[in-house]
Amino acid sequence: MSKRKAITKIQSAVIAVVLIAIIVGAYFYYASQLAPVQKPVTLVIAMDTSSIVSLDPAKAYEFESVLIDNNVYNKLVSFKGTDYSTVYPELADSWTVASDGMTWTFNLKHGLTFPSGTPINAAAVVYSFQRIVQLQQPPSWVITKFGITNKTNAVTALDDYTVQIKLNAPYAKGLFLACLAFPVASIVDPTVVKAHETKGDMGGGWLLDHGAGSGAFTIQEWQRGAQIVLNANKNYWKGKPGVDTILIKELKESLDQRMLLERGDVDIAWNLLSDQIQSLKSNNDITITSVPSFSVIYVGMNAGSKPFNDPKVREAVRWAIDYNGIINDILKGSATGLQTIIPKGIAGYDPQAPFTQDIAKAKSLLADAGYPNGFTVDLTTPASISGAPTADIAAKIKSDLAKVGITVNIQLLTYAELLVKYRAQSLQMMIGRWGSDYADPDSNAAAFALCRTTGPTDTAKQLAWRNKYANNATSDLVQKAVKELDDTQRMNDYKQITTTILHDGPFALLFQQVYQRAVRNTVKGFTVSPLTLEDFSTITKQT
Amino acid sequence: MNLATYILRRLALMIVVLFGVLVITFLVSHVIPADPVVAALGSQAPDYLIQKVRHEWGLDLPLQQQFINYMWDVLHGDLGISIRTNRPVAEDLLQYFPATIELSTTAIIMAVLLSIPLGIISAVRRNKLSDHLTRVFSIFGISMPVFWLGLLLLAALYFRLHILPGPGQLSFQVSPPPRVTGFLTIDSLLAGDLGAFFNYLSHLILPAFVLGFASLASITRITRSSMLEVLRQDYIRTARAKGLSSRVVINRHALKNALIPTTTVIGLRYGSLLEGAVLTETIFAWPGVGLYVVGAILFLDFPAIMGSVLAIAVVYSVVNLVVDLVYGFLDPRMRIGD
Numbered sequence: 042m043s044k045r046k047a048i049t050k051i052q053s054a055v056i057a058v059v060l061i062a063i064i065v066g067a068y069f070y071y072a073s074q075l076a077p078v079q080k081p082v083t084l085v086i087a088m089d090t091s092s093i094v095s096l097d098p099a100k101a102y103e104f105e106s107v108l109i110d111n112n113v114y115n116k117l118v119s120f121k122g123t124d125y126s127t128v129y130p131e132l133a134d135s136w137t138v139a140s141d142g143m144t145w146t147f148n149l150k151h152g153l154t155f156p157s158g159t160p161i162n163a164a165a166v167v168y169s170f171q172r173i174v175q176l177q178q179p180p181s182w183v184i185t186k187f188g189i190t191n192k193t194n195a196v197t198a199l200d201d202y203t204v205q206i207k208l209n210a211p212y213a214k215g216l217f218l219a220c221l222a223f224p225v226a227s228i229v230d231p232t233v234v235k236a237h238e239t240k241g242d243m244g245g246g247w248l249l250d251h252g253a254g255s256g257a258f259t260i261q262e263w264q265r266g267a268q269i270v271l272n273a274n275k276n277y278w279k280g281k282p283g284v285d286t287i288l289i290k291e292l293k294e295s296l297d298q299r300m301l302l303e304r305g306d307v308d309i310a311w312n313l314l315s316d317q318i319q320s321l322k323s324n325n326d327i328t329i330t331s332v333p334s335f336s337v338i339y340v341g342m343n344a345g346s347k348p349f350n351d352p353k354v355r356e357a358v359r360w361a362i363d364y365n366g367i368i369n370d371i372l373k374g375s376a377t378g379l380q381t382i383i384p385k386g387i388a389g390y391d392p393q394a395p396f397t398q399d400i401a402k403a404k405s406l407l408a409d410a411g412y413p414n415g416f417t418v419d420l421t422t423p424a425s426i427s428g429a430p431t432a433d434i435a436a437k438i439k440s441d442l443a444k445v446g447i448t449v450n451i452q453l454l455t456y457a458e459l460l461v462k463y464r465a466q467s468l469q470m471m472i473g474r475w476g477s478d479y480a481d482p483d484s485n486a487a488a489f490a491l492c493r494t495t496g497p498t499d500t501a502k503q504l505a506w507r508n509k510y511a512n513n514a515t516s517d518l519v520q521k522a523v524k525e526l527d528d529t530q531r532m533n534d535y536k537q538i539t540t541t542i543l544h545d546g547p548f549a550l551l552f553q554q555v556y557q558r559a560v561r562n563t564v565k566g567f568t569v570s571p572l573t574l575e576d577f578s579t580i581t582k583q584t
Numbered sequence: 585m586n587l588a589t590y591i592l593r594r595l596a597l598m599i600v601v602l603f604g605v606l607v608i609t610f611l612v613s614h615v616i617p618a619d620p621v622v623a624a625l626g627s628q629a630p631d632y633l634i635q636k637v638r639h640e641w642g643l644d645l646p647l648q649q650q651f652i653n654y655m656w657d658v659l660h661g662d663l664g665i666s667i668r669t670n671r672p673v674a675e676d677l678l679q680y681f682p683a684t685i686e687l688s689t690t691a692i693i694m695a696v697l698l699s700i701p702l703g704i705i706s707a708v709r710r711n712k713l714s715d716h717l718t719r720v721f722s723i724f725g726i727s728m729p730v731f732w733l734g735l736l737l738l739a740a741l742y743f744r745l746h747i748l749p750g751p752g753q754l755s756f757q758v759s760p761p762p763r764v765t766g767f768l769t770i771d772s773l774l775a776g777d778l779g780a781f782f783n784y785l786s787h788l789i790l791p792a793f794v795l796g797f798a799s800l801a802s803i804t805r806i807t808r809s810s811m812l813e814v815l816r817q818d819y820i821r822t823a824r825a826k827g828l829s830s831r832v833v834i835n836r837h838a839l840k841n842a843l844i845p846t847t848t849v850i851g852l853r854y855g856s857l858l859e860g861a862v863l864t865e866t867i868f869a870w871p872g873v874g875l876y877v878v879g880a881i882l883f884l885d886f887p888a889i890m891g892s893v894l895a896i897a898v899v900y901s902v903v904n905l906v907v908d909l910v911y912g913f914l915d916p917r918m919r920i921g922d
Binding site: 095291303502 | 629683
């Protein structure tokens with residue numbers, strides 16, 4: 042090699058080394074600048090937010106969007122902490138019901154304003170309800186079921202701070218109030234929303250990823266696929282929130298959530314699996330906070346044809362299932378036993394749990410029903426529903442039912458495909474989930490027990506109908522309880538409903554899901570909600 | 585035929601291909617035994633709401649009318665509104681594609697920079713230790729499930745050793761730069777935010793390596809085998825017989841010819857990376873088009889599925905065209921227009 046070439050090569054090597062050193066040095070220099078944030082106080086939550094469609098309260102119907110709206114908006118009434126048996130005043134100071142049980146009058150708190158300065162008054166309430174009934178988005182039925190529709194003038198302002206709502210029937214007080222506490226009934230800032238209205242959408246396009254509420258937080262931005270940023274409403278009328286900013290980081294993979302939590306890069310991991318939760322219990326920096334949710338997993342049996350048209354066969358299935366095995370071995374703490382249709386935490390909950398695995402009893406019932414050698418059945422399920430590993434549960438049920446002579450063929454479908462067949466009443470046996478939309482027994486009673494005909498003319502077409510189970514007695518009780526103004530009598534009605542469905546219905550309730558969140562010990566004041574309506578304003582963080 | 589004519593002809597053929605892709609995708613997505621309206625509204629939605637939404641989305645029209653309406657919109661530049669995000673599909677794609685382009689481009693550059701030298705070394709030192717190691721490495725790379733590799737590296741380099749950051753594009757302390765192009769590298773430089781720039785690069789290293797690993801392995805293998813093929817040629821023997829050094833023989837005489845099949849593989853791999861790598865994007869929380877498309881499929885979001893497939897087909901076609909043009913640079917006999 043000539044001397045000139047050698048020098049050129051040396052020069053090139055030196056330049057390359059210097060360039061690499063500059064890049065690496067700059068990387069480490071800037072990386073070192075990223076010290077943990079002291080102020081403002083930022084709470085970082087790792088959560089799978091991929092299901093969020095919209096943050097407009099009139100449209101939000103997914104767990105995560107409802108959770109965010111619960112912190113961005115206020116409603117006339119709300120629940121407090123973990124008490125879902127009582128509704129408390131929020132924007133409404135008080136309310137009265139006329140003797141007809143149909144006319145409600147809400148007296149609003151005076152002097153409250155939205156961050157824009159617009160007063161929170163009767164006009165804002167009326168406008169907010171108009172949005173619900175005119176837009177008719179998925180959660181609107183929670184309000185329109187009371188006869189509050191775009192064809193009626195049901196919500197009116199009597200004066201600046203008095204709102205009257207006229208229902209189409211005298212509904213049970215607890216039921217109507219529980220529905221008003223659902224985020225669909227959030228009160229929006231009419232000034233801000235109207236300013237962003239486009240082509241008559243009532244601001245829906247803008248509220249998709251912006252907020253116009255009076256709640257503890259405002260929406261700074263939603264970076265799709267990355268994170269949602271909430272800022273504290275420093276003038277929040279209930280008191281300044283304990284943290285300045287909340288970052289909800291989009292993280293689908295639970296292992297990622299766990300790693301970030303253990304490293305301290307996130308404060309709360311929202312979607313950990315049950316075995317991950319179990320292993321974190323020994324971590325001294327992390328606390329597991331849990332609550333039985335209002336979400337139940339059940340087996341549905343089509344009572345419209347053999348073999349499940351015979352109540353003894355359905356009862357035999359209930360006696361054949363190993364509930365403890367499912368809860369302890371598969372779910373490992375992320376479930377609690379429930380055999381009646383109203384979950385623990387909602388008024389009307391019935392603690393009856395007569396079924397434990399009894400193979401002899403199950404076989405005897407099958408023999409009485411004319412199936413001494415069992416039968417073959419298709420069990421349809423998705424791989425998982427809302428975190429519950431239903432494919433594994435199906436395999437366990439298959440094994441349990443085999444002991445009584447029932448051969449189960451498991452059909453795995455996506456939840457979307459299953460719903461189509463389920464709504465067409467064409468599934469023989471299935472595993473499904475029902476989540477209460479509002480904290481009132483009617484949400485579950487109507488689903489599991491209201492069906493007068495299994496034909497196409499039935500008006501309810503919920504779970505009982507989908508399993509071809511018509512029962513006029515329970516249907517009468519459900520429709521009576523909805524309008525029962527005497528709370529004691531109402532609970533008696535639900536007691537009768539739950540007992541009937543427990544032994545005669547086309548369901549085997551497996552468990553109630555337990556929501557478990559992993560939280561770093563630097564975070565205080567976080568309480569899990571069974572309806573995913575956590576209140577972030579109470580959270581503080583040590584920095 | 586000159587170069588411009590060739591390119592125009594290829595673009596015209598591309599339109600035919602895209603039409604065929606759209607027809608097939610439309611038919612397949614509409615024959616799935618699932619109802620996107622029910623999937624979107626949930627199991628508790630009342631019937632009247634389902635009928636209302638089905639009508640709003642035009643899903644109660646005959647299938648051929650739905651397709652005609654869709655094609656008419658596409659010809660006018662409208663890819664429809666995503667059922668899942670409620671935004672124009674074009675806007676969604678502009679949101680998610682830049683992240684995928686940055687990730688895929690970095691992945692393929694890493695893969696190419698490592699794999700070509702490895703392939704050459706492996707071919708030149710055939711059956712020596714370095715060759716065996718390279719071949720084992722290639723098999724490892726092709727066989728390794730990407731999600732496992734990703735989680736393993738995250739656990740080691742982030743969780744245990746903390747020498748690389750965790751999932752996501754930026755650390756939470758870093759505010760993203762104002763969005764101009766959608767490419768975080770460019771936007772952070774345009775904003776003069778070097779902190780965000782380097783933070784982003786540090787987050788890009790691991791997912792790009794994981795994504796590029798399988799490509800690295802396959803490009804190494806093809807480079808090795810094509811180099812071996814070229815090194816057996818008579819003209820290489822002649823060059824050696826003339827006394828040329830090994831370095832000159834490889835770099836000046838063998839490499840360009842060996843790179844022709846390698847270029848094809850690089851092009852195909854790059855195209856497939858640009859489709860979006862849903863597993864890598866899931867593990868590293870990378871908001872790319874892979875996650876978007878899979879989310880659309882699971883949600884039965886027909887407009888998003890169709891729009892995404894169309895965009896991916898365009899990307900693939902353009903990459904193939906570029907690969908064909910690169911051939912001409914490598915081999916004058918393959919130049920168009922000569």
